[in-house]
Amino acid sequence: DTAVSQTPKYLVTQMGNDKSIKCEQNLGHDTMYWYKQDSKKFLKIMFSYNNKELIINETVPNRFSPKSPDKAHLNLHINSLELGDSAVYFCASSQDSSLPSGNTIYFGEGSWLTVV
Amino acid sequence: QKEVEQNSGPLSVPEGAIASLNCTYSDRVSQSFFWYRQYSGKSPELIMSIYSNGDKEDGRFTAQLNKASQYVSLLIRDSQPSDSATYLCAADTGRRALTFGSGTRLQVQP
Numbered sequence: 741d742t743a744v745s746q747t748p749k750y751l752v753t754q755m756g757n758d759k760s761i762k763c764e765q766n767l768g769h770d771t772m773y774w775y776k777q778d779s780k781k782f783l784k785i786m787f788s789y790n791n792k793e794l795i796i797n798e799t800v801p802n803r804f805s806p807k808s809p810d811k812a813h814l815n816l817h818i819n820s821l822e823l824g825d826s827a828v829y830f831c832a833s834s835q836d837s838s839l840p841s842g843n844t845i846y847f848g849e850g851s852w853l854t855v856v
Numbered sequence: 857q858k859e860v861e862q863n864s865g866p867l868s869v870p871e872g873a874i875a876s877l878n879c880t881y882s883d884r885v886s887q888s889f890f891w892y893r894q895y896s897g898k899s900p901e902l903i904m905s906i907y908s909n910g911d912k913e914d915g916r917f918t919a920q921l922n923k924a925s926q927y928v929s930l931l932i933r934d935s936q937p938s939d940s941a942t943y944l945c946a947a948d949t950g951r952r953a954l955t956f957g958s959g960t961r962l963q964v965q966p
Binding site: 771773775780781782783784785788790795796830836843844845846847848849850 | 888890894898899900901902905942944946948951952953954955956958959
């Protein structure tokens with residue numbers, strides 16, 4: 741069973757389009773994240789949600805809008821796609837307990853977005 | 857200054873040697889540290905975590921933490937070609953999300 745699953749895995753779309761990436765985790769974790777990995781492999785936090793509440797909202801264009809209908813799901817909608825949005829988007833989750841290991845992050849398989 | 861810094865590599869070692877991967881962090885608030893391995897085209901997978909100063913061993917892997925020097929390292933003993941990947945260091949800076957370094961690419965030569 742996949743612990744953190746996201747769809748689609750590959751997405752090729754034209755500039756200006758709107759697209760969504762869906763994510764679900766079956767680990768019972770309280771916190772979910774969206775990370776963006778650029779061509780240089782740098783993983784950067786975009787958003788995090790804890791029990792459906794937005795916790796982290798980094799400096800991301802407001803064309804990116806996360807939505808968490810429940811604590812097991814975190815979707816990412818992107819409006820008016822631009823060439824620079826091409827990247828790999830990873831969904832992740834963590835337990836978020838008070839223990840040091842609580843923030844161990846488990847990643848989904850990634851969504852490869854290419855904007856042409 | 858980046859919060860978590862790693863040498864991008866590539867670090868090339870012969871099969872059977874010890875690979876030493878290093879990471880420094882700038883925020884002294886950081887308490888927990890993680891090493892992830894990422895194969896090309898795949899997602900990062902956790903190798904080890906370390907929270908206390910000193911060494912922590914798990915099989916062929918040893919993580920080392922020195923909070924005074926703000927330094928974390930990962931040693932891979934008896935390196936195998938299958939260890940060839942990018943290794944990402946991450947720190948929990950208390951922001952409720954891990955902050956990652958840019959990764960070190962390791963190449964193990966058969």
